[in-house]
Amino acid sequence: MTFNRSKPNDQQFSIAFICTENANRSQIAEGFATRYASELSGDISVYSAGSKPSGTVNPKAVSAMSAIGFDISNQTSTSIDELPEGPIDLVVTMGCGDACPNLDAKRRVEWEFADPRDMDESEYFAVRDQIGEKVQALMNQMVKELNNYA
Numbered sequence: 188m189t190f191n192r193s194k195p196n197d198q199q200f201s202i203a204f205i206c207t208e209n210a211n212r213s214q215i216a217e218g219f220a221t222r223y224a225s226e227l228s229g230d231i232s233v234y235s236a237g238s239k240p241s242g243t244v245n246p247k248a249v250s251a252m253s254a255i256g257f258d259i260s261n262q263t264s265t266s267i268d269e270l271p272e273g274p275i276d277l278v279v280t281m282g283c284g285d286a287c288p289n290l291d292a293k294r295r296v297e298w299e300f301a302d303p304r305d306m307d308e309s310e311y312f313a314v315r316d317q318i319g320e321k322v323q324a325l326m327n328q329m330v331k332e333l334n335n336y337a
Contacts, residue, residue, distance in 0.1 A: 199232040200329065202277045205290070209237025209264040210245045212281040212300050215315050218252050218259040219322040227330040234275070236267040245304060251315045279325075281318075 204216035217235035224231040241264050252259045267290060278292035282300050298321060303314040 199230050200277075201232045201234065201271070201275045202279065202329075203234040203236060203270055203275045203290070203292075204279050204281060205236055205238065205267060206281040206302070207237055207239050208241040208302075208304075209235055209266075210241040210243060211248050211302060211304050212314070212318060213237065214244050214248045214259055214262055214264070215252060215318045216279065216281065216322050217262060218257045219319045220326060222257060223323055223326040227326060231326070231329065232271075234270055235262070236265050236270050238267055240264045240266045247303070247308075247311055248315075251308075251311055254312070255315075255319075277329075 202220060204213040204220065206213040213235035217233055220231075220233040224233055243264050244259065244262055249260050270290070274291045274293050276293050278290050278295045280295065280297045282298070282302060298318075300314055300318060303311040306314065
């Protein structure tokens with residue numbers, strides 16, 4: 188996947204993680220991506236949203252991320268209708284398939300992760316770790332390519 192900066196250099200690249208409830212997978216991805224974006228580059232805005240948001244972040248997600256030093260307790264479950272206007276540079280859907288409508292996005296990818304909502308702690312942590320690895324690889328690739336483009 189190639190990331191082209193189509194905006195002037197003073198504007199941020201935007202990425203949104205989307206799942207159905209915006210309570211587990213996309214919240215975890217947002218938490219990882221927000222930290223990695225701040226560590227790697229100041230040029231990436233990170234969002235998450237749901238096609239049918241639950242209205243709350245699952246306490247299991249907050250606990251799972253806290254267990255590895257990530258604080259997502261201030262994140263909120265929001266609707267895709269609450270994303271910033273205009274196209275998002277990259278939308279990552281996380282297992283919601285057709286439930287995630289076509290968003291105004293320059294690029295879209297699908298990551299298939301089981302919804303960990305009803306999993307026990309060890310299974311939940313395994314999904315968290317899989318999401319973390321995928322987000323870290325994506326962010327490293329984005330920063331490298333954006334820096335080469337700048």
